[in-house]
Amino acid sequence: VIPGWFSEISPMWPGEAHSLKVEKILFQGKSDYQDVMVFQSATYGKVLVLDGVIQLTERDECAYQEMITHLPLCSIPNPKKVLVIGGGDGGVLREVARHSSVEHIDICEIDKMVVDVSHLDLLNFTVGYEDPRVTLHVGDGVAFLKAAPEGSYDAVIVDSSDPIGPAQELFEKPFFESVAKALRPGGVVCTQAESIWLHMHIIEDIVVNCRQIFKGSVNYAWTTVPTYPSGVIGFMLCSTEGPEVDFKNPINPIDAIENQTKSIGPSLKFYNQEIHSAAFCLPSFAKKVIEAK
Numbered sequence: 001v002i003p004g005w006f007s008e009i010s011p012m013w014p015g016e017a018h019s020l021k022v023e024k025i026l027f028q029g030k031s032d033y034q035d036v037m038v039f040q041s042a043t044y045g046k047v048l049v050l051d052g053v054i055q056l057t058e059r060d061e062c063a064y065q066e067m068i069t070h071l072p073l074c075s076i077p078n079p080k081k082v083l084v085i086g087g088g089d090g091g092v093l094r095e096v097a098r099h100s101s102v103e104h105i106d107i108c109e110i111d112k113m114v115v116d117v118s119h120l121d122l123l124n125f126t127v128g129y130e131d132p133r134v135t136l137h138v139g140d141g142v143a144f145l146k147a148a149p150e151g152s153y154d155a156v157i158v159d160s161s162d163p164i165g166p167a168q169e170l171f172e173k174p175f176f177e178s179v180a181k182a183l184r185p186g187g188v189v190c191t192q193a194e195s196i197w198l199h200m201h202i203i204e205d206i207v208v209n210c211r212q213i214f215k216g217s218v219n220y221a222w223t224t225v226p227t228y229p230s231g232v233i234g235f236m237l238c239s240t241e242g243p244e245v246d247f248k249n250p251i252n253p254i255d256a257i258e259n260q261t262k263s264i265g266p267s268l269k270f271y272n273q274e275i276h277s278a279a280f281c282l283p284s285f286a287k288k289v290i291e292a293k
């Protein structure tokens, strides 16, 4: 370890590490689930780290939060009821709140410390919690979804950490089955789906499970996040049987939404209609695995 630098070393990306220069540690704690740390970096703003893995940085979180939210919500005509699994930092809530058609947002985060840290002024992403449509549930997303009545939601966003630690079961078949049950016909789910450079085996398993469970459309999209392993992150976009969903051609364009609502946070920095459609273009080595399944 180089003094003054934070390096992300994990069995999920063996033999490689990404480092950020640390100016000051702002918070360090150990919750019932994981180690929680926030530090001021020299060039990426504030950084949230869970169990030694970067969850978001002020400088590039816009790419992930905007894409994981608007890829699903801009693909259906009138999202009203949205569920966020994970996402305790509040960034996804800020993005969901841009959609004026949304009437109710449930968020289920397992680790109260992540929520508390996000409410400190350490991370100014918490603007999302202030929205009156938001109801926070602190608990296990798997149990929450099992208890959700059938067809409760238009959209579910699974903003999870990696499948090592508390988020492990959010990558397994029973969880996807409970998501499908909680979605209305033609409802959509978007999950954090790792890196095509590093995790094709994980992605392959997710695709196989999703094709069995979601009888609408099943697509993989990806984007660039410099501080995530290999600099990219993917998303699994699935819809349940019912009204057709064409994820690649957003029918509910954000520009219109942008004008409708006084969005509570900064305006969109990353997402737009072109990058929405482009996100589904895959390199051949990934296409071969994902589209063949």
Ligand SMILES: NCCCN[C@H]1CC[C@H](N)CC1
Pocket: 053, 054, 055, 056, 064, 087, 088, 089, 091, 159, 160, 161, 162, 192, 194, 228, 229, 233
């Ligand atoms: N809500 C913060 C984003 C969490 N997303 C993941 C964090 C860990 C990364 N290796 C992959 C994305």
